[in-house]
Amino acid sequence: MTRWVTLLPDHSTDAYSKAAAGPGVLGSSAAADLPGSFGGTGATWDVTAERTPADFAAEAGLPQPLDTVALAPVRGGYVPLRGPRVKRTLLLAVRPGTPRTLVGQLEADLMAMPEHISTIRSWSLSRVDQTLTPSHWTHVWEQEYADVQGLTGEYLGHPFHWTCVDRWFDGEIPGAGIVEPRLVHVFRWSPEPVLTSR
Template sequence: MWAESVQLDLAAGANPSDLATLLRERLSGLPGFRHLALGANLPGSWGASDCTLDLIFDQNPGHTLAERLAHVPGAARLERHAYRRIGGGLRDPQLTGGIWRTLLLHVKADAAPDQREALERDLLRMPAYMQGIRNWQLSEVIGDSRWTYVWQQEFAGLPDLQGEYLAHPYHWGWVDRWFDPEFPEWLVDSIAHAFCPFDSSLLSLAQRSAPRCAQ
């Protein structure tokens, strides 16, 4: 399976709903097309674009996808990030009408493999402490991208993200050491945080289809 997380800036006057329809028309004819979701990023997102676009294919669509995404009316800029799943889980595979959160992370160039593995373990442990994370997935970004990981979660509503998740003691007392330059374990030197509404669970589709996304 081939999956991409895309940060997309809108052209002046563009409507996300109209753009989603146009993109679906352009991409639905590609072999292996499975899913497209476009959501307008909500206030409080930072380091992100206007919208988050998620794409799933049965296999790598190659250069054809880039050609179909080029010069789309309403899209001013797209930053694409293909990824390979490391791990994740589902609590609520039928979740609808929730909040889709995407965190893009870049780790320092001198990060050792055991440090990266420890960071991955700590992130994937978060749902054990936070019941508000309904579905989740951690992936390694592959190909030409300025990011190292994409950490995705689905929440039933904003209070679960902006309350429990962002304020939880496990978050600040344990995971934050990887993100804070004042800690000796500091590893993540850049992030982009985006969250938007979604209609139905993307992670349910992705995790049912393939245990691990392949390049």
């Protein structure tokens, strides 16, 4: 069973969700990205299944998803949250040739964020499984929030974000700017958990 993050056109979420209904699927959730998202293609589809999102699309006669990554989880945290929530996904790529020690420091700083930022509920850091989905992307950083303000307010404006995490994304900081400038930062509503305790 693998969890996949897939980028779709925003007008096709219902069709892809229906395509993934059936045996061998633990979860499928798709919705249009909210204003303020950037780098995506209009909608995000999260699928946990034995088969790839491309397989579901082909069987249903749908166009192939615009971008898909298979997730190899590093670590995550589950916090129960009732009702709808905002699911945020960040796709990033570490520059080729970056020493493993620096990649480990980036990962550690991302995983420390929930200890400092109270609006983060469930969260997950994954590496992209390049054997299943060869990709430009190397990591996927995901969180759930009770509302949009939890992401656009406390998360993006928190001192820990700006002092400890943002340096990895700043190419002008020698020895620290290891993340390539191109990013996908998308967030959407989900009626139920995407990041679960499973």
